[in-house]
Amino acid sequence: MPPKKRNSGTTQSKELKSAESASPDKKESPKLTLSAKKHRDKDAEFVTLCKSLHVTDLVCDRAWTLWKTVQDSMNEIADREKRVWGACLFVSGADMDVTCFTLTQVLKAVSLNVTQFVDLVRKLDVNMDTISTKVNSALTRLEKKYNVTLALYQRFEKTCKKIFALVSDDQERETMRSCWTMFLLAKGRALQMEDDLVISFQLLLCTLESFIKRCPPDLLQPLYKSAIGKVQSPPTRTSRRNQSKAKFRPPEPEVDLQLLKTLCEENECNAEEVKNVYQTSFSTFLDSLDFSRSSDFPQANDLNQQYEEHYLKSRDIDGRLFFDGDETVLLPKVEISQVERTPKKNLPDEEVLIPPQTPIRAAMTSIQQLRGDLTSSGDQPSTNLATYFKNCTVDPTQAVLKRLETLGQAFSQRFGQAVGPRCVVLGWQRFKLGVRLYYKVMEAMLKSEEKRLSVQNFSKLLNDSTFHTSLLACALEVVMATYGESSFKTGGYNHGCGDPVETDVCFPWILDVVNLAAFDFYKVIESFIKAEPTLSKDIVKHLETCENLIMERIAWRTDSPLFELLTQEHEGGAAEQVETPASFSQPLQHNHTAADLYLSPMRPGLRVLPPESPATPSSQAASQPTAQPAGQTPHHPKSNSLSLFYKKLYRLAYTRLKILCSYLLSSHPELEPIIWTLFQHTLQHEHELMRDRHLDQLMMSAMYAICKVKSVDLRFKTIVTAYKNMPNTNQETFKHVLITEGHYDSIIVFYNQVFMQKLKTNILQYASTRPPTLSPIPQIPCSPYKFPNSPLRVPGSNNVYISPLKSPRMSPGIMTPRSRMLVSIGESFGLSNRFQKINQMVNSSDRSFKRTLDLGSTPKPLKRLRFDVDGQDEADGSKSGGDSTLIQKLAEMSSTRSRMQEQKMKEDAERKE
Numbered sequence: 001m002p003p004k005k006r007n008s009g010t011t012q013s014k015e016l017k018s019a020e021s022a023s024p025d026k027k028e029s030p031k032l033t034l035s036a037k038k039h040r041d042k043d044a045e046f047v048t049l050c051k052s053l054h055v056t057d058l059v060c061d062r063a064w065t066l067w068k069t070v071q072d073s074m075n076e077i078a079d080r081e082k083r084v085w086g087a088c089l090f091v092s093g094a095d096m097d098v099t100c101f102t103l104t105q106v107l108k109a110v111s112l113n114v115t116q117f118v119d120l121v122r123k124l125d126v127n128m129d130t131i132s133t134k135v136n137s138a139l140t141r142l143e144k145k146y147n148v149t150l151a152l153y154q155r156f157e158k159t160c161k162k163i164f165a166l167v168s169d170d171q172e173r174e175t176m177r178s179c180w181t182m183f184l185l186a187k188g189r190a191l192q193m194e195d196d197l198v199i200s201f202q203l204l205l206c207t208l209e210s211f212i213k214r215c216p217p218d219l220l221q222p223l224y225k226s227a228i229g230k231v232q233s234p235p236t237r238t239s240r241r242n243q244s245k246a247k248f249r250p251p252e253p254e255v256d257l258q259l260l261k262t263l264c265e266e267n268e269c270n271a272e273e274v275k276n277v278y279q280t281s282f283s284t285f286l287d288s289l290d291f292s293r294s295s296d297f298p299q300a301n302d303l304n305q306q307y308e309e310h311y312l313k314s315r316d317i318d319g320r321l322f323f324d325g326d327e328t329v330l331l332p333k334v335e336i337s338q339v340e341r342t343p344k345k346n347l348p349d350e351e352v353l354i355p356p357q358t359p360i361r362a363a364m365t366s367i368q369q370l371r372g373d374l375t376s377s378g379d380q381p382s383t384n385l386a387t388y389f390k391n392c393t394v395d396p397t398q399a400v401l402k403r404l405e406t407l408g409q410a411f412s413q414r415f416g417q418a419v420g421p422r423c424v425v426l427g428w429q430r431f432k433l434g435v436r437l438y439y440k441v442m443e444a445m446l447k448s449e450e451k452r453l454s455v456q457n458f459s460k461l462l463n464d465s466t467f468h469t470s471l472l473a474c475a476l477e478v479v480m481a482t483y484g485e486s487s488f489k490t491g492g493y494n495h496g497c498g499d500p501v502e503t504d505v506c507f508p509w510i511l512d513v514v515n516l517a518a519f520d521f522y523k524v525i526e527s528f529i530k531a532e533p534t535l536s537k538d539i540v541k542h543l544e545t546c547e548n549l550i551m552e553r554i555a556w557r558t559d560s561p562l563f564e565l566l567t568q569e570h571e572g573g574a575a576e577q578v579e580t581p582a583s584f585s586q587p588l589q590h591n592h593t594a595a596d597l598y599l600s601p602m603r604p605g606l607r608v609l610p611p612e613s614p615a616t617p618s619s620q621a622a623s624q625p626t627a628q629p630a631g632q633t634p635h636h637p638k639s640n641s642l643s644l645f646y647k648k649l650y651r652l653a654y655t656r657l658k659i660l661c662s663y664l665l666s667s668h669p670e671l672e673p674i675i676w677t678l679f680q681h682t683l684q685h686e687h688e689l690m691r692d693r694h695l696d697q698l699m700m701s702a703m704y705a706i707c708k709v710k711s712v713d714l715r716f717k718t719i720v721t722a723y724k725n726m727p728n729t730n731q732e733t734f735k736h737v738l739i740t741e742g743h744y745d746s747i748i749v750f751y752n753q754v755f756m757q758k759l760k761t762n763i764l765q766y767a768s769t770r771p772p773t774l775s776p777i778p779q780i781p782c783s784p785y786k787f788p789n790s791p792l793r794v795p796g797s798n799n800v801y802i803s804p805l806k807s808p809r810m811s812p813g814i815m816t817p818r819s820r821m822l823v824s825i826g827e828s829f830g831l832s833n834r835f836q837k838i839n840q841m842v843n844s845s846d847r848s849f850k851r852t853l854d855l856g857s858t859p860k861p862l863k864r865l866r867f868d869v870d871g872q873d874e875a876d877g878s879k880s881g882g883d884s885t886l887i888q889k890l891a892e893m894s895s896t897r898s899r900m901q902e903q904k905m906k907e908d909a910e911r912k913e
Helices: 008-021 044-052 057-071 078-096 103-110 114-123 133-163 171-190 197-212 222-229 240-246 257-266 271-288 300-314 320-324 333-340 359-373 383-390 397-419 424-453 465-482 509-513 518-531 537-552 561-571 594-598 640-664 671-685 695-709 716-723 747-765 833-843 885-892 897-912
Strands: 737-740 743-745
Touching: 044 057, 044 078, 044 103, 057 078, 078 103, 078 114, 078 133, 103 114, 114 133, 133 171, 133 197, 133 222, 133 257, 133 320, 133 359, 171 197, 171 271, 171 300, 171 320, 197 257, 197 271, 197 359, 222 257, 257 271, 271 424, 359 424, 359 465, 383 397, 383 424, 397 424, 397 465, 397 509, 424 465, 424 518, 424 594, 465 509, 465 518, 465 537, 465 594, 518 537, 518 561, 518 594, 518 640, 537 640, 537 695, 561 640, 594 640, 640 671, 640 695, 640 716, 671 695, 671 747, 695 716, 695 747, 716 747, 737 747
Parallel strands: none
Antiparallel strands: 737 743
């Protein structure tokens, strides 16, 4: 018989009663009952809510203070006070590391689902000190875990329909319920990082396997009935009187390999990986339940009780509610209908709607592609690569193998610490895939260098430890990103939310694991992408984002070799500028490979060919010193790696500035080149301002400074409002800025105490009658990395692009989901009026067909942004003399942050196409 039905009502009613007893740390909750006398000044309903959630007096006070802070700035708040109270309690508890209630408990108390609650908490961030970076990080992690659990349940429900047969007494539903509960418990116990989608899904398949082989035949669909029958006969339940005889039955195998293979094939998952997860993590979990050798179903009550304890301790979402269809975990109907829409047929003049892939299907497809590309690559160097090693003056083979052994141990151990205690073996599997990719890309790079330089001895490069470590780190980052374990949810900022246990493997985690400087990692990215054409567009974009994060912030850490290079450039007499502004107008094209970058800069006295000359063979250890005229100071050459870094840095900096200007200064287009000139001057001559800071902090400060001297009333609060809606931003950037060593504050304090003090003389020059010469505007490519199937612009035209057919079966309608004009030579084009439309589009000066950054109007500033001190609002401390014309205009604008969000989502969607 299947397990008994869980009494969901009883479970829910126990939640509030169990919250106190399940507190993981009694020190966090010194007094769980509120003192009514202490809270007479608060709304009675608010106090009642606090009591129902068992919050402490301290959390109650903090939440009420927060409520009073945001009360006046929330629109239409009268009918939803209780909801905002719940959000304030969550924020206060998370910020103070006091966990009095679970998220499900607060969701039910204020009648909100997860999506609505997350949106509401984010709306509370109406000033700089409402939502801390700790709370924001906790909210981001919560949101990701919810999305992962939702995706897993949707796949679970779909898979179960293919596994279980419908029977009259709903046995299959009760079996499914116990299976889902057991999976939640397994995930909670086996994984520290419960938002790991791939390993969680593999655990789900393991759980299904354990239930299927225990099911009576009439409960299974034919496919799984036959799969389980190939290995063993279906287990039978024994009566109590025969239990003693059952002890002598031969134990069933720990895993039914044929059944597991069938499950994996049906779900497009690698069977070998799932088997490893079973043997490492899942079997240990089964042993903890004393269930591994039993042929019976687990007791539903036991599973519920154990999961209840885990859920209350984690203070998280009750995952059983997905099975119950509870409103607190349901998606809004609009989102569900959007997912379920099907693509239209390719009818003339109609858009093709491509349905989004489910997260699990996308992950499985990416993994299959990666493993397929590496099928021919071995765990050892290929014959060709071994030959390159032997051709070196000093054979690097042993050093390479020793390095891989050391880094493999470090990677797998750190992976296990982050993901789960039983996941060290899985870390080794990820590492082995990374090694295969590392060898494959290295061989491709050397073949390219051999063709370019006509040499076969790469001793200097192949004996460079930094080059090998960087190449391996890039390969591992590709593997981690393919498995969905590395992303940029926190913008590259890794916060533990008060938890000392490492649970984040997002970039730049890999750099810390292999002890590699970000500036050294950047050198290999472009060559890696060019050497591995099978990388998907998503992975290329991921590596490009890694490169941007390095240029924005990570390469500017105090211990970065970037500062040593900059010091050498300026003190060694190489040049006053690491990259001349005159090169801005030139396309970002260069002939530098990873070999050039890792062998650069040369030491003083070594002869280096100029950039326009062929690169020096990497086997060359040294050349003759360059002759210097008598009496002249030695002039050292530029560093190729530093020069290219600054070329890319300037283009990234200008791109982000242009976006921000389009949000805020569309009515003052003349200010953009002036702001850029100050911004570029800072990066070029005052690079110490970037130490342990973010590129965008200098950008926002430069914008405010120029607007100030040009008498354009633009407040920092307005800049921050717009900045938060830019792509790839994090509130840490403007809330947590280095002021002095060890001291951080808001960006307004940074501007007053650091930026303005350092650049005051230069800033004032822009108010004079003879301002500094404007810096040239960099030429911005769509992407420095060209995709093989990306459309190319026809030279001499503005709106005509050519895109090669990737496959003859791909019609123009399938190639683009948008209603664009597209000509495929050799295919029927249809009506003649389409040619007229193309002619009008190409010849017209109207650029409506082009994507622009103009959002239509300037955003409203945040209603309450406490930059001000004692009523002072502006950065320099002057009091506001009433609303200026600009502020009045801002208040009247109908376009608000939601409009900007819609535009950003639209642009993101177009980039994905």
